[in-house]
Amino acid sequence: MSILVVGTVAFDSIETPFGVAERILGGSASYFALAASYFAPVRIVGVIGRDFPQEYLDLFTQRSIDLEGLKKERGETFHWRGKYHEDINVRDTLELHLNVLSGFVPQLPESYRDAEYVFLGNIDPAMQIEVLNQIRHMRLVVCDTMDHWIRESSKELRAVLKRIEMLVVNDSEARLLSGQNNIVRAARAILKMGPEVVLIKRGEYGVLQFSDSSIFATPAYPLEEVFDPTGAGDSFAGGFLGQLARSGDHSQRGIRRAIAYGSVVASFTVEDFGVKRLTNVSLSDIEERYQGFAQLTDFHT
């Protein structure tokens, strides 16, 4: 079961209390694809500029990620510059250059149109719809978004929400989208907009999952070293959808386990700058930490 992801492939320039990194590989599709690649074959839809180095493309192909849908356009690659505070949960965006991303219209290669698992990364909802329109049949679509699209592209986003199975957002996005301050009420309101499942990411505090019939709450894997939180959310989504595709188990039990796998993969990502840790972890490292995670959250059995 292969997974299609549409999102950004970017340069990130990052400053954290522990160091700086200049123009390293970033973007939602990059983190998602690398994370999901431990579980299932992954295909990327996105755009890069002519300045994008071969060495970064090699990181994808080493993990057998299909790049046929990654277009190279004249111009520069999307570039984000951000700075994390002493409290690593807080960050400022210092620069944002859309570059080749502005005006990008996703075009799926013929071989991508039978994708069964789809992740709509955090991009313009109009582009997300474009991708959905080109896929012949989908089994499971998971979507991410952000405050900017909730505010500026509300109509398009609402149309996306009607066509997806699962939405992944953080606390403040859930509150903004629903107009509800209490997070349980916010999730219930979002369920009414279309998705069958809403996942609320709470960073170091874990994840909440809501459906009409069930609530699931899990903490994050506690870490002694959080080096760089960039990409944690997309790594979570990659581990989550990857495990769903690998297991084919979409039951509540299967979804819960997939959330735990997503949390585990994200915990590796933040242990080093950019995709560094995510590209040198092994599946057995992931399985081992999953077992540890199951132990450290269990109180009843």
Place this chain on the structure above:
Amino acid sequence: MSILVVGTVAFDSIETPFGVAERILGGSASYFALAASYFAPVRIVGVIGRDFPQEYLDLFTQRSIDLEGLKKERGETFHWRGKYHEDINVRDTLELHLNVLSGFVPQLPESYRDAEYVFLGNIDPAMQIEVLNQIRHMRLVVCDTMDHWIRESSKELRAVLKRIEMLVVNDSEARLLSGQNNIVRAARAILKMGPEVVLIKRGEYGVLQFSDSSIFATPAYPLEEVFDPTGAGDSFAGGFLGQLARSGDHSQRGIRRAIAYGSVVASFTVEDFGVKRLTNVSLSDIEERYQGFAQLTDFHT
């Protein structure tokens, strides 16, 4: 197995986005005692003023809480006034009148000196030591504290930490006490100061537990209505130590279950103003929500 608690018995005046309450029953010993009373006999050590109404004392005696150690002094009862923001996790202290609490020296009645389970509520560490000095033999001592004592009574607090089994603090107190920003490192540093177990309360995000050999993480029980968070931490401690006393199981498994019970009791407390919900819940309500909590956090079995 009875439990001794030393802490404040107070008037609270509270404003939340959902309403106001004037001079209602509050204080760390009050919340702790009412919460723990569902699990084991409780004895209070504390002080009130002559203005303290019989109706509040009745709330304790209805729950069979022993008040022999609650002294009534000439003067007014400790009074706290606070206001919660729209974001209910943030609050301001508007007034704080120590009144009869200033200069209070705890004196344990003879019948209290065989206490096996002890909760040192958030009061001056010098008073906490005074209490420990008067108890003949202790099985388990759990201690709470706050930023004020960490800053102003560091020496006394360090002496307390050497004599207790478990410390209960929130994120920011753990960081302040340890000088470590990362919460895992903060907990490890505190373990070196004396306690065998450190519990980190994270409000709506749950609890982390650290010992030399084990880490446990649990989310909070997700609630649609958080009416008044006052007393959640002390209710957690009451449910926690109550369950430890009831079960006598101090193993890692027993501690984890006790944390879950504490979380459940705290989730009831915040559903209404002050101790209102905490005094009209039943043990079977608690047991039922505990089962629900076990279900909504389980992903592996």
